[in-house]
Amino acid sequence: MTAYLDAMRRYFDFSGRATRTQFWLFSLTVLVLGIAAIVLDTAVLGASKPSLFTWLVYFPHLIPSIAVTIRRLHDSDKSGWWILLGLVPLVGVVALIVFGCLPSSSGRNRFGAADEQHAAASAAVAATAQTAPQGASIVDQMEKLTALRASGAIDDAEFQRMKANLLH
Template structure:
């Protein structure tokens, strides 16, 4: 869940589905919580300064874990640009994120499933 925050600045390697989706869940939970905090501080729509700062803080790790997730499916990180195509691009990227990674070593590194012997989600 916190591994993408530890691997900030690292575009190399691969990220498992579990790493990607647990980080996404953590990111959504934190952004929702900051929305509640912003509302309690008087922001009408919940889009105050705290929520905006948290979203900015999560941008870089989110893009990096997305690129590493694409690497796990043996695709270039440039596929992230598909998300700019309205609706269909985001759906295509979602499908790629849901796909199982390639087994064994691919051009982006070793299989993270083989390297990960622990079941510690909060690594």
């Protein structure tokens, strides 16, 4: 649900990156909502083709779907213009599904850090570690850094850099 809400919050954000998880969970949520809308159209309105409920689901998700797809393309270091491939019948949709399955490019690419939220969290952790209270021992600070690395909040390279700062 977090991936869906993140994509909706970033409604018109076509820059940056989206992980495979963010992209696919958002897509799955929209698919489930679409199926529910079709069922409601059939049950309530007796419509044999997409009608009121389907359009009420489709229109609000059109722009976020394009935006999250472009961010997903960025994550695998592809230009967002590749989304136009989706206009080619059948082949385009298959190509976009394949692009959605590609692994993320590691580290920073031309579209930004691997995970903007991760980068922001790392910066906050670094600021906290550098301004630790005088009473906090190096052992306590090392335990906190180790816990952050174990939880995935920081990666090994960030851990090593912060550990070096702490010990000097």
